[in-house]
Amino acid sequence: MAEPIRDRLADVRREFHRYPEPAWREFYTTHRLVEEIREVGVDELAVGTEAYDSDDRMAVPDAEDIEEWSERARERGADPELLDSMEGGNTGVVAVLNRGSGPTVGLRVDIDGLFIEESTDDDHVPVAEEFSSEGDGTMHACGHDSHMTWGLATLEAIAESDFEGTLVVFFQPAEEVSGGGHPMAESRFADDLDYLFAVHVGLDHPTGEVVAGIERPLAMCHVDVTFEGTSAHAGKAPQDGDNAMQALGTAIQNAYAIPRHEDGMTRVNLGWAEAGTSSNVIADFAHIEAEARGETTELMEYMQSRLNRTLETAAEMHGCDVDIDVRSKSPRADSDPELADVVANVARDADGVESVLPAADFGASEDATFLMRRVQENGGLATYLIVGTDHPTSHHTPTFDVDERSLEIGVDVLVESIRSVPGTEA
Numbered sequence: 001m002a003e004p005i006r007d008r009l010a011d012v013r014r015e016f017h018r019y020p021e022p023a024w025r026e027f028y029t030t031h032r033l034v035e036e037i038r039e040v041g042v043d044e045l046a047v048g049t050e051a052y053d054s055d056d057r058m059a060v061p062d063a064e065d066i067e068e069w070s071e072r073a074r075e076r077g078a079d080p081e082l083l084d085s086m087e088g089g090n091t092g093v094v095a096v097l098n099r100g101s102g103p104t105v106g107l108r109v110d111i112d113g114l115f116i117e118e119s120t121d122d123d124h125v126p127v128a129e130e131f132s133s134e135g136d137g138t139m140h141a142c143g144h145d146s147h148m149t150w151g152l153a154t155l156e157a158i159a160e161s162d163f164e165g166t167l168v169v170f171f172q173p174a175e176e177v178s179g180g181g182h183p184m185a186e187s188r189f190a191d192d193l194d195y196l197f198a199v200h201v202g203l204d205h206p207t208g209e210v211v212a213g214i215e216r217p218l219a220m221c222h223v224d225v226t227f228e229g230t231s232a233h234a235g236k237a238p239q240d241g242d243n244a245m246q247a248l249g250t251a252i253q254n255a256y257a258i259p260r261h262e263d264g265m266t267r268v269n270l271g272w273a274e275a276g277t278s279s280n281v282i283a284d285f286a287h288i289e290a291e292a293r294g295e296t297t298e299l300m301e302y303m304q305s306r307l308n309r310t311l312e313t314a315a316e317m318h319g320c321d322v323d324i325d326v327r328s329k330s331p332r333a334d335s336d337p338e339l340a341d342v343v344a345n346v347a348r349d350a351d352g353v354e355s356v357l358p359a360a361d362f363g364a365s366e367d368a369t370f371l372m373r374r375v376q377e378n379g380g381l382a383t384y385l386i387v388g389t390d391h392p393t394s395h396h397t398p399t400f401d402v403d404e405r406s407l408e409i410g411v412d413v414l415v416e417s418i419r420s421v422p423g424t425e426a
Contacts, residue, residue, distance in 0.1 A: 020113025102165025181367030205388030213335025241282025
């Protein structure tokens with residue numbers, strides 16, 4: 001019998017931190033989650049395509065990349081049968097506890113890491129205490145290791161409590177590329193949710209502070225763009241070329257000139273680009289990875305349509321073709337004040353909590369909004385809470401870390417919030 005998760009929160013979090021895996025390649029991560037969930041004992045455990053429709057996924061990498069990470073997990077000792085069930089990168093888990101009549105409550109936590117090389121500085125705590133990433137250029141630099149720990153510990157605590165109702169825990173892959181929220185939201189497990197909690201650690205809120213519900217997450221879309229031109233000798237016959245490099249430059253300049261909108265905040269960014277082959281060859285290809293965001297879903301769609309028009313015009317101006325691939329999207333969904341109030345009331349009485357904010361602007365994007373919107377459209381309530389943690393540097397940096405005191409706080413707030421929703425008999 002394994003030691004209770006609640007008694008080894010730091011150890012669980014540190015193991016996840018040691019083995020980060022990127023979006024749709026969380027094979028070993030899913031293996032370890034399943035091992036822990038089986039120890040807890042649940043009424044239903046769905047992995048991969050049992051948890052969602054594979055065709056609903058977004059931002060899926062190429063098959064060769066997926067297989068490479070699957071083999072790494074196999075070498076690390078992941079269950080071969082479980083790996084077979086995740087073939088094609090269908091990672092992630094949904095766990096269900098049925099505890100009699102009462103509401104159906106969802107909890108969503110994310111599980112993927114980032115392509116960031118973790119710091120090797122001696123004063124970086126994971127280095128000093130020997131749990132830094134062994135993931136070859138990947139890192140849990142956004143706290144998803146803590147989120148998974150919360151999900152497991154909350155599942156265990158609810159299983160051992162007198163909670164009456166159904167708890168569904170979504171261990172969601174591919175948040176960092178906004179690829180996993182949509183299939184989870186479209187799955188049968190989201191059909192009957194009365195309440196949904198999503199949670200994040202830190203986000204510039206200190207240890208001891210809890211935000212009961214975020215507001216104003218930005219709707220977002222990721223776009224991959226390829227320009228195709230015609231190569232030619234840059235010295236002998238430049239007139240014979242259609243220069244994809246010029247299309248790229250025109251697109252970059254004009255994208256940042258897209259007019260903003262009076263209805264609210266908008267963003268556009270062309271964050272990565274490459275083009276051409278040599279200084280003496282007219283470039284016949286160029287590639288961009290871009291994004292558009294908006295304060296509302298409608299504003300994001302305005303920015304996306306203007307970005308598309310800018311890209312198409314740049315291609316036409318320089319005689320090129322352009323392919324625009326929307327890799328992923330996420331809508332805006334705000335926390336419901338009624339459910340945020342439940343979190344706030346619980347947090348005020350939780351050990352270690354010194355400050356409770358009823359609401360705060362999020363200012364970034366999150367694909368948990370797919371699940372939130374699904375619940376809200378079905379007449380339920382959703383909230384996205386933040387459990388503060390002192391982190392030495394910002395999220396998505398090589399020296400990001402969490403204050404492990406926040407692990408206990410997060411479990412307390414989540415468990416008691418779930419047990420306190422209207423209709424439960426706690």
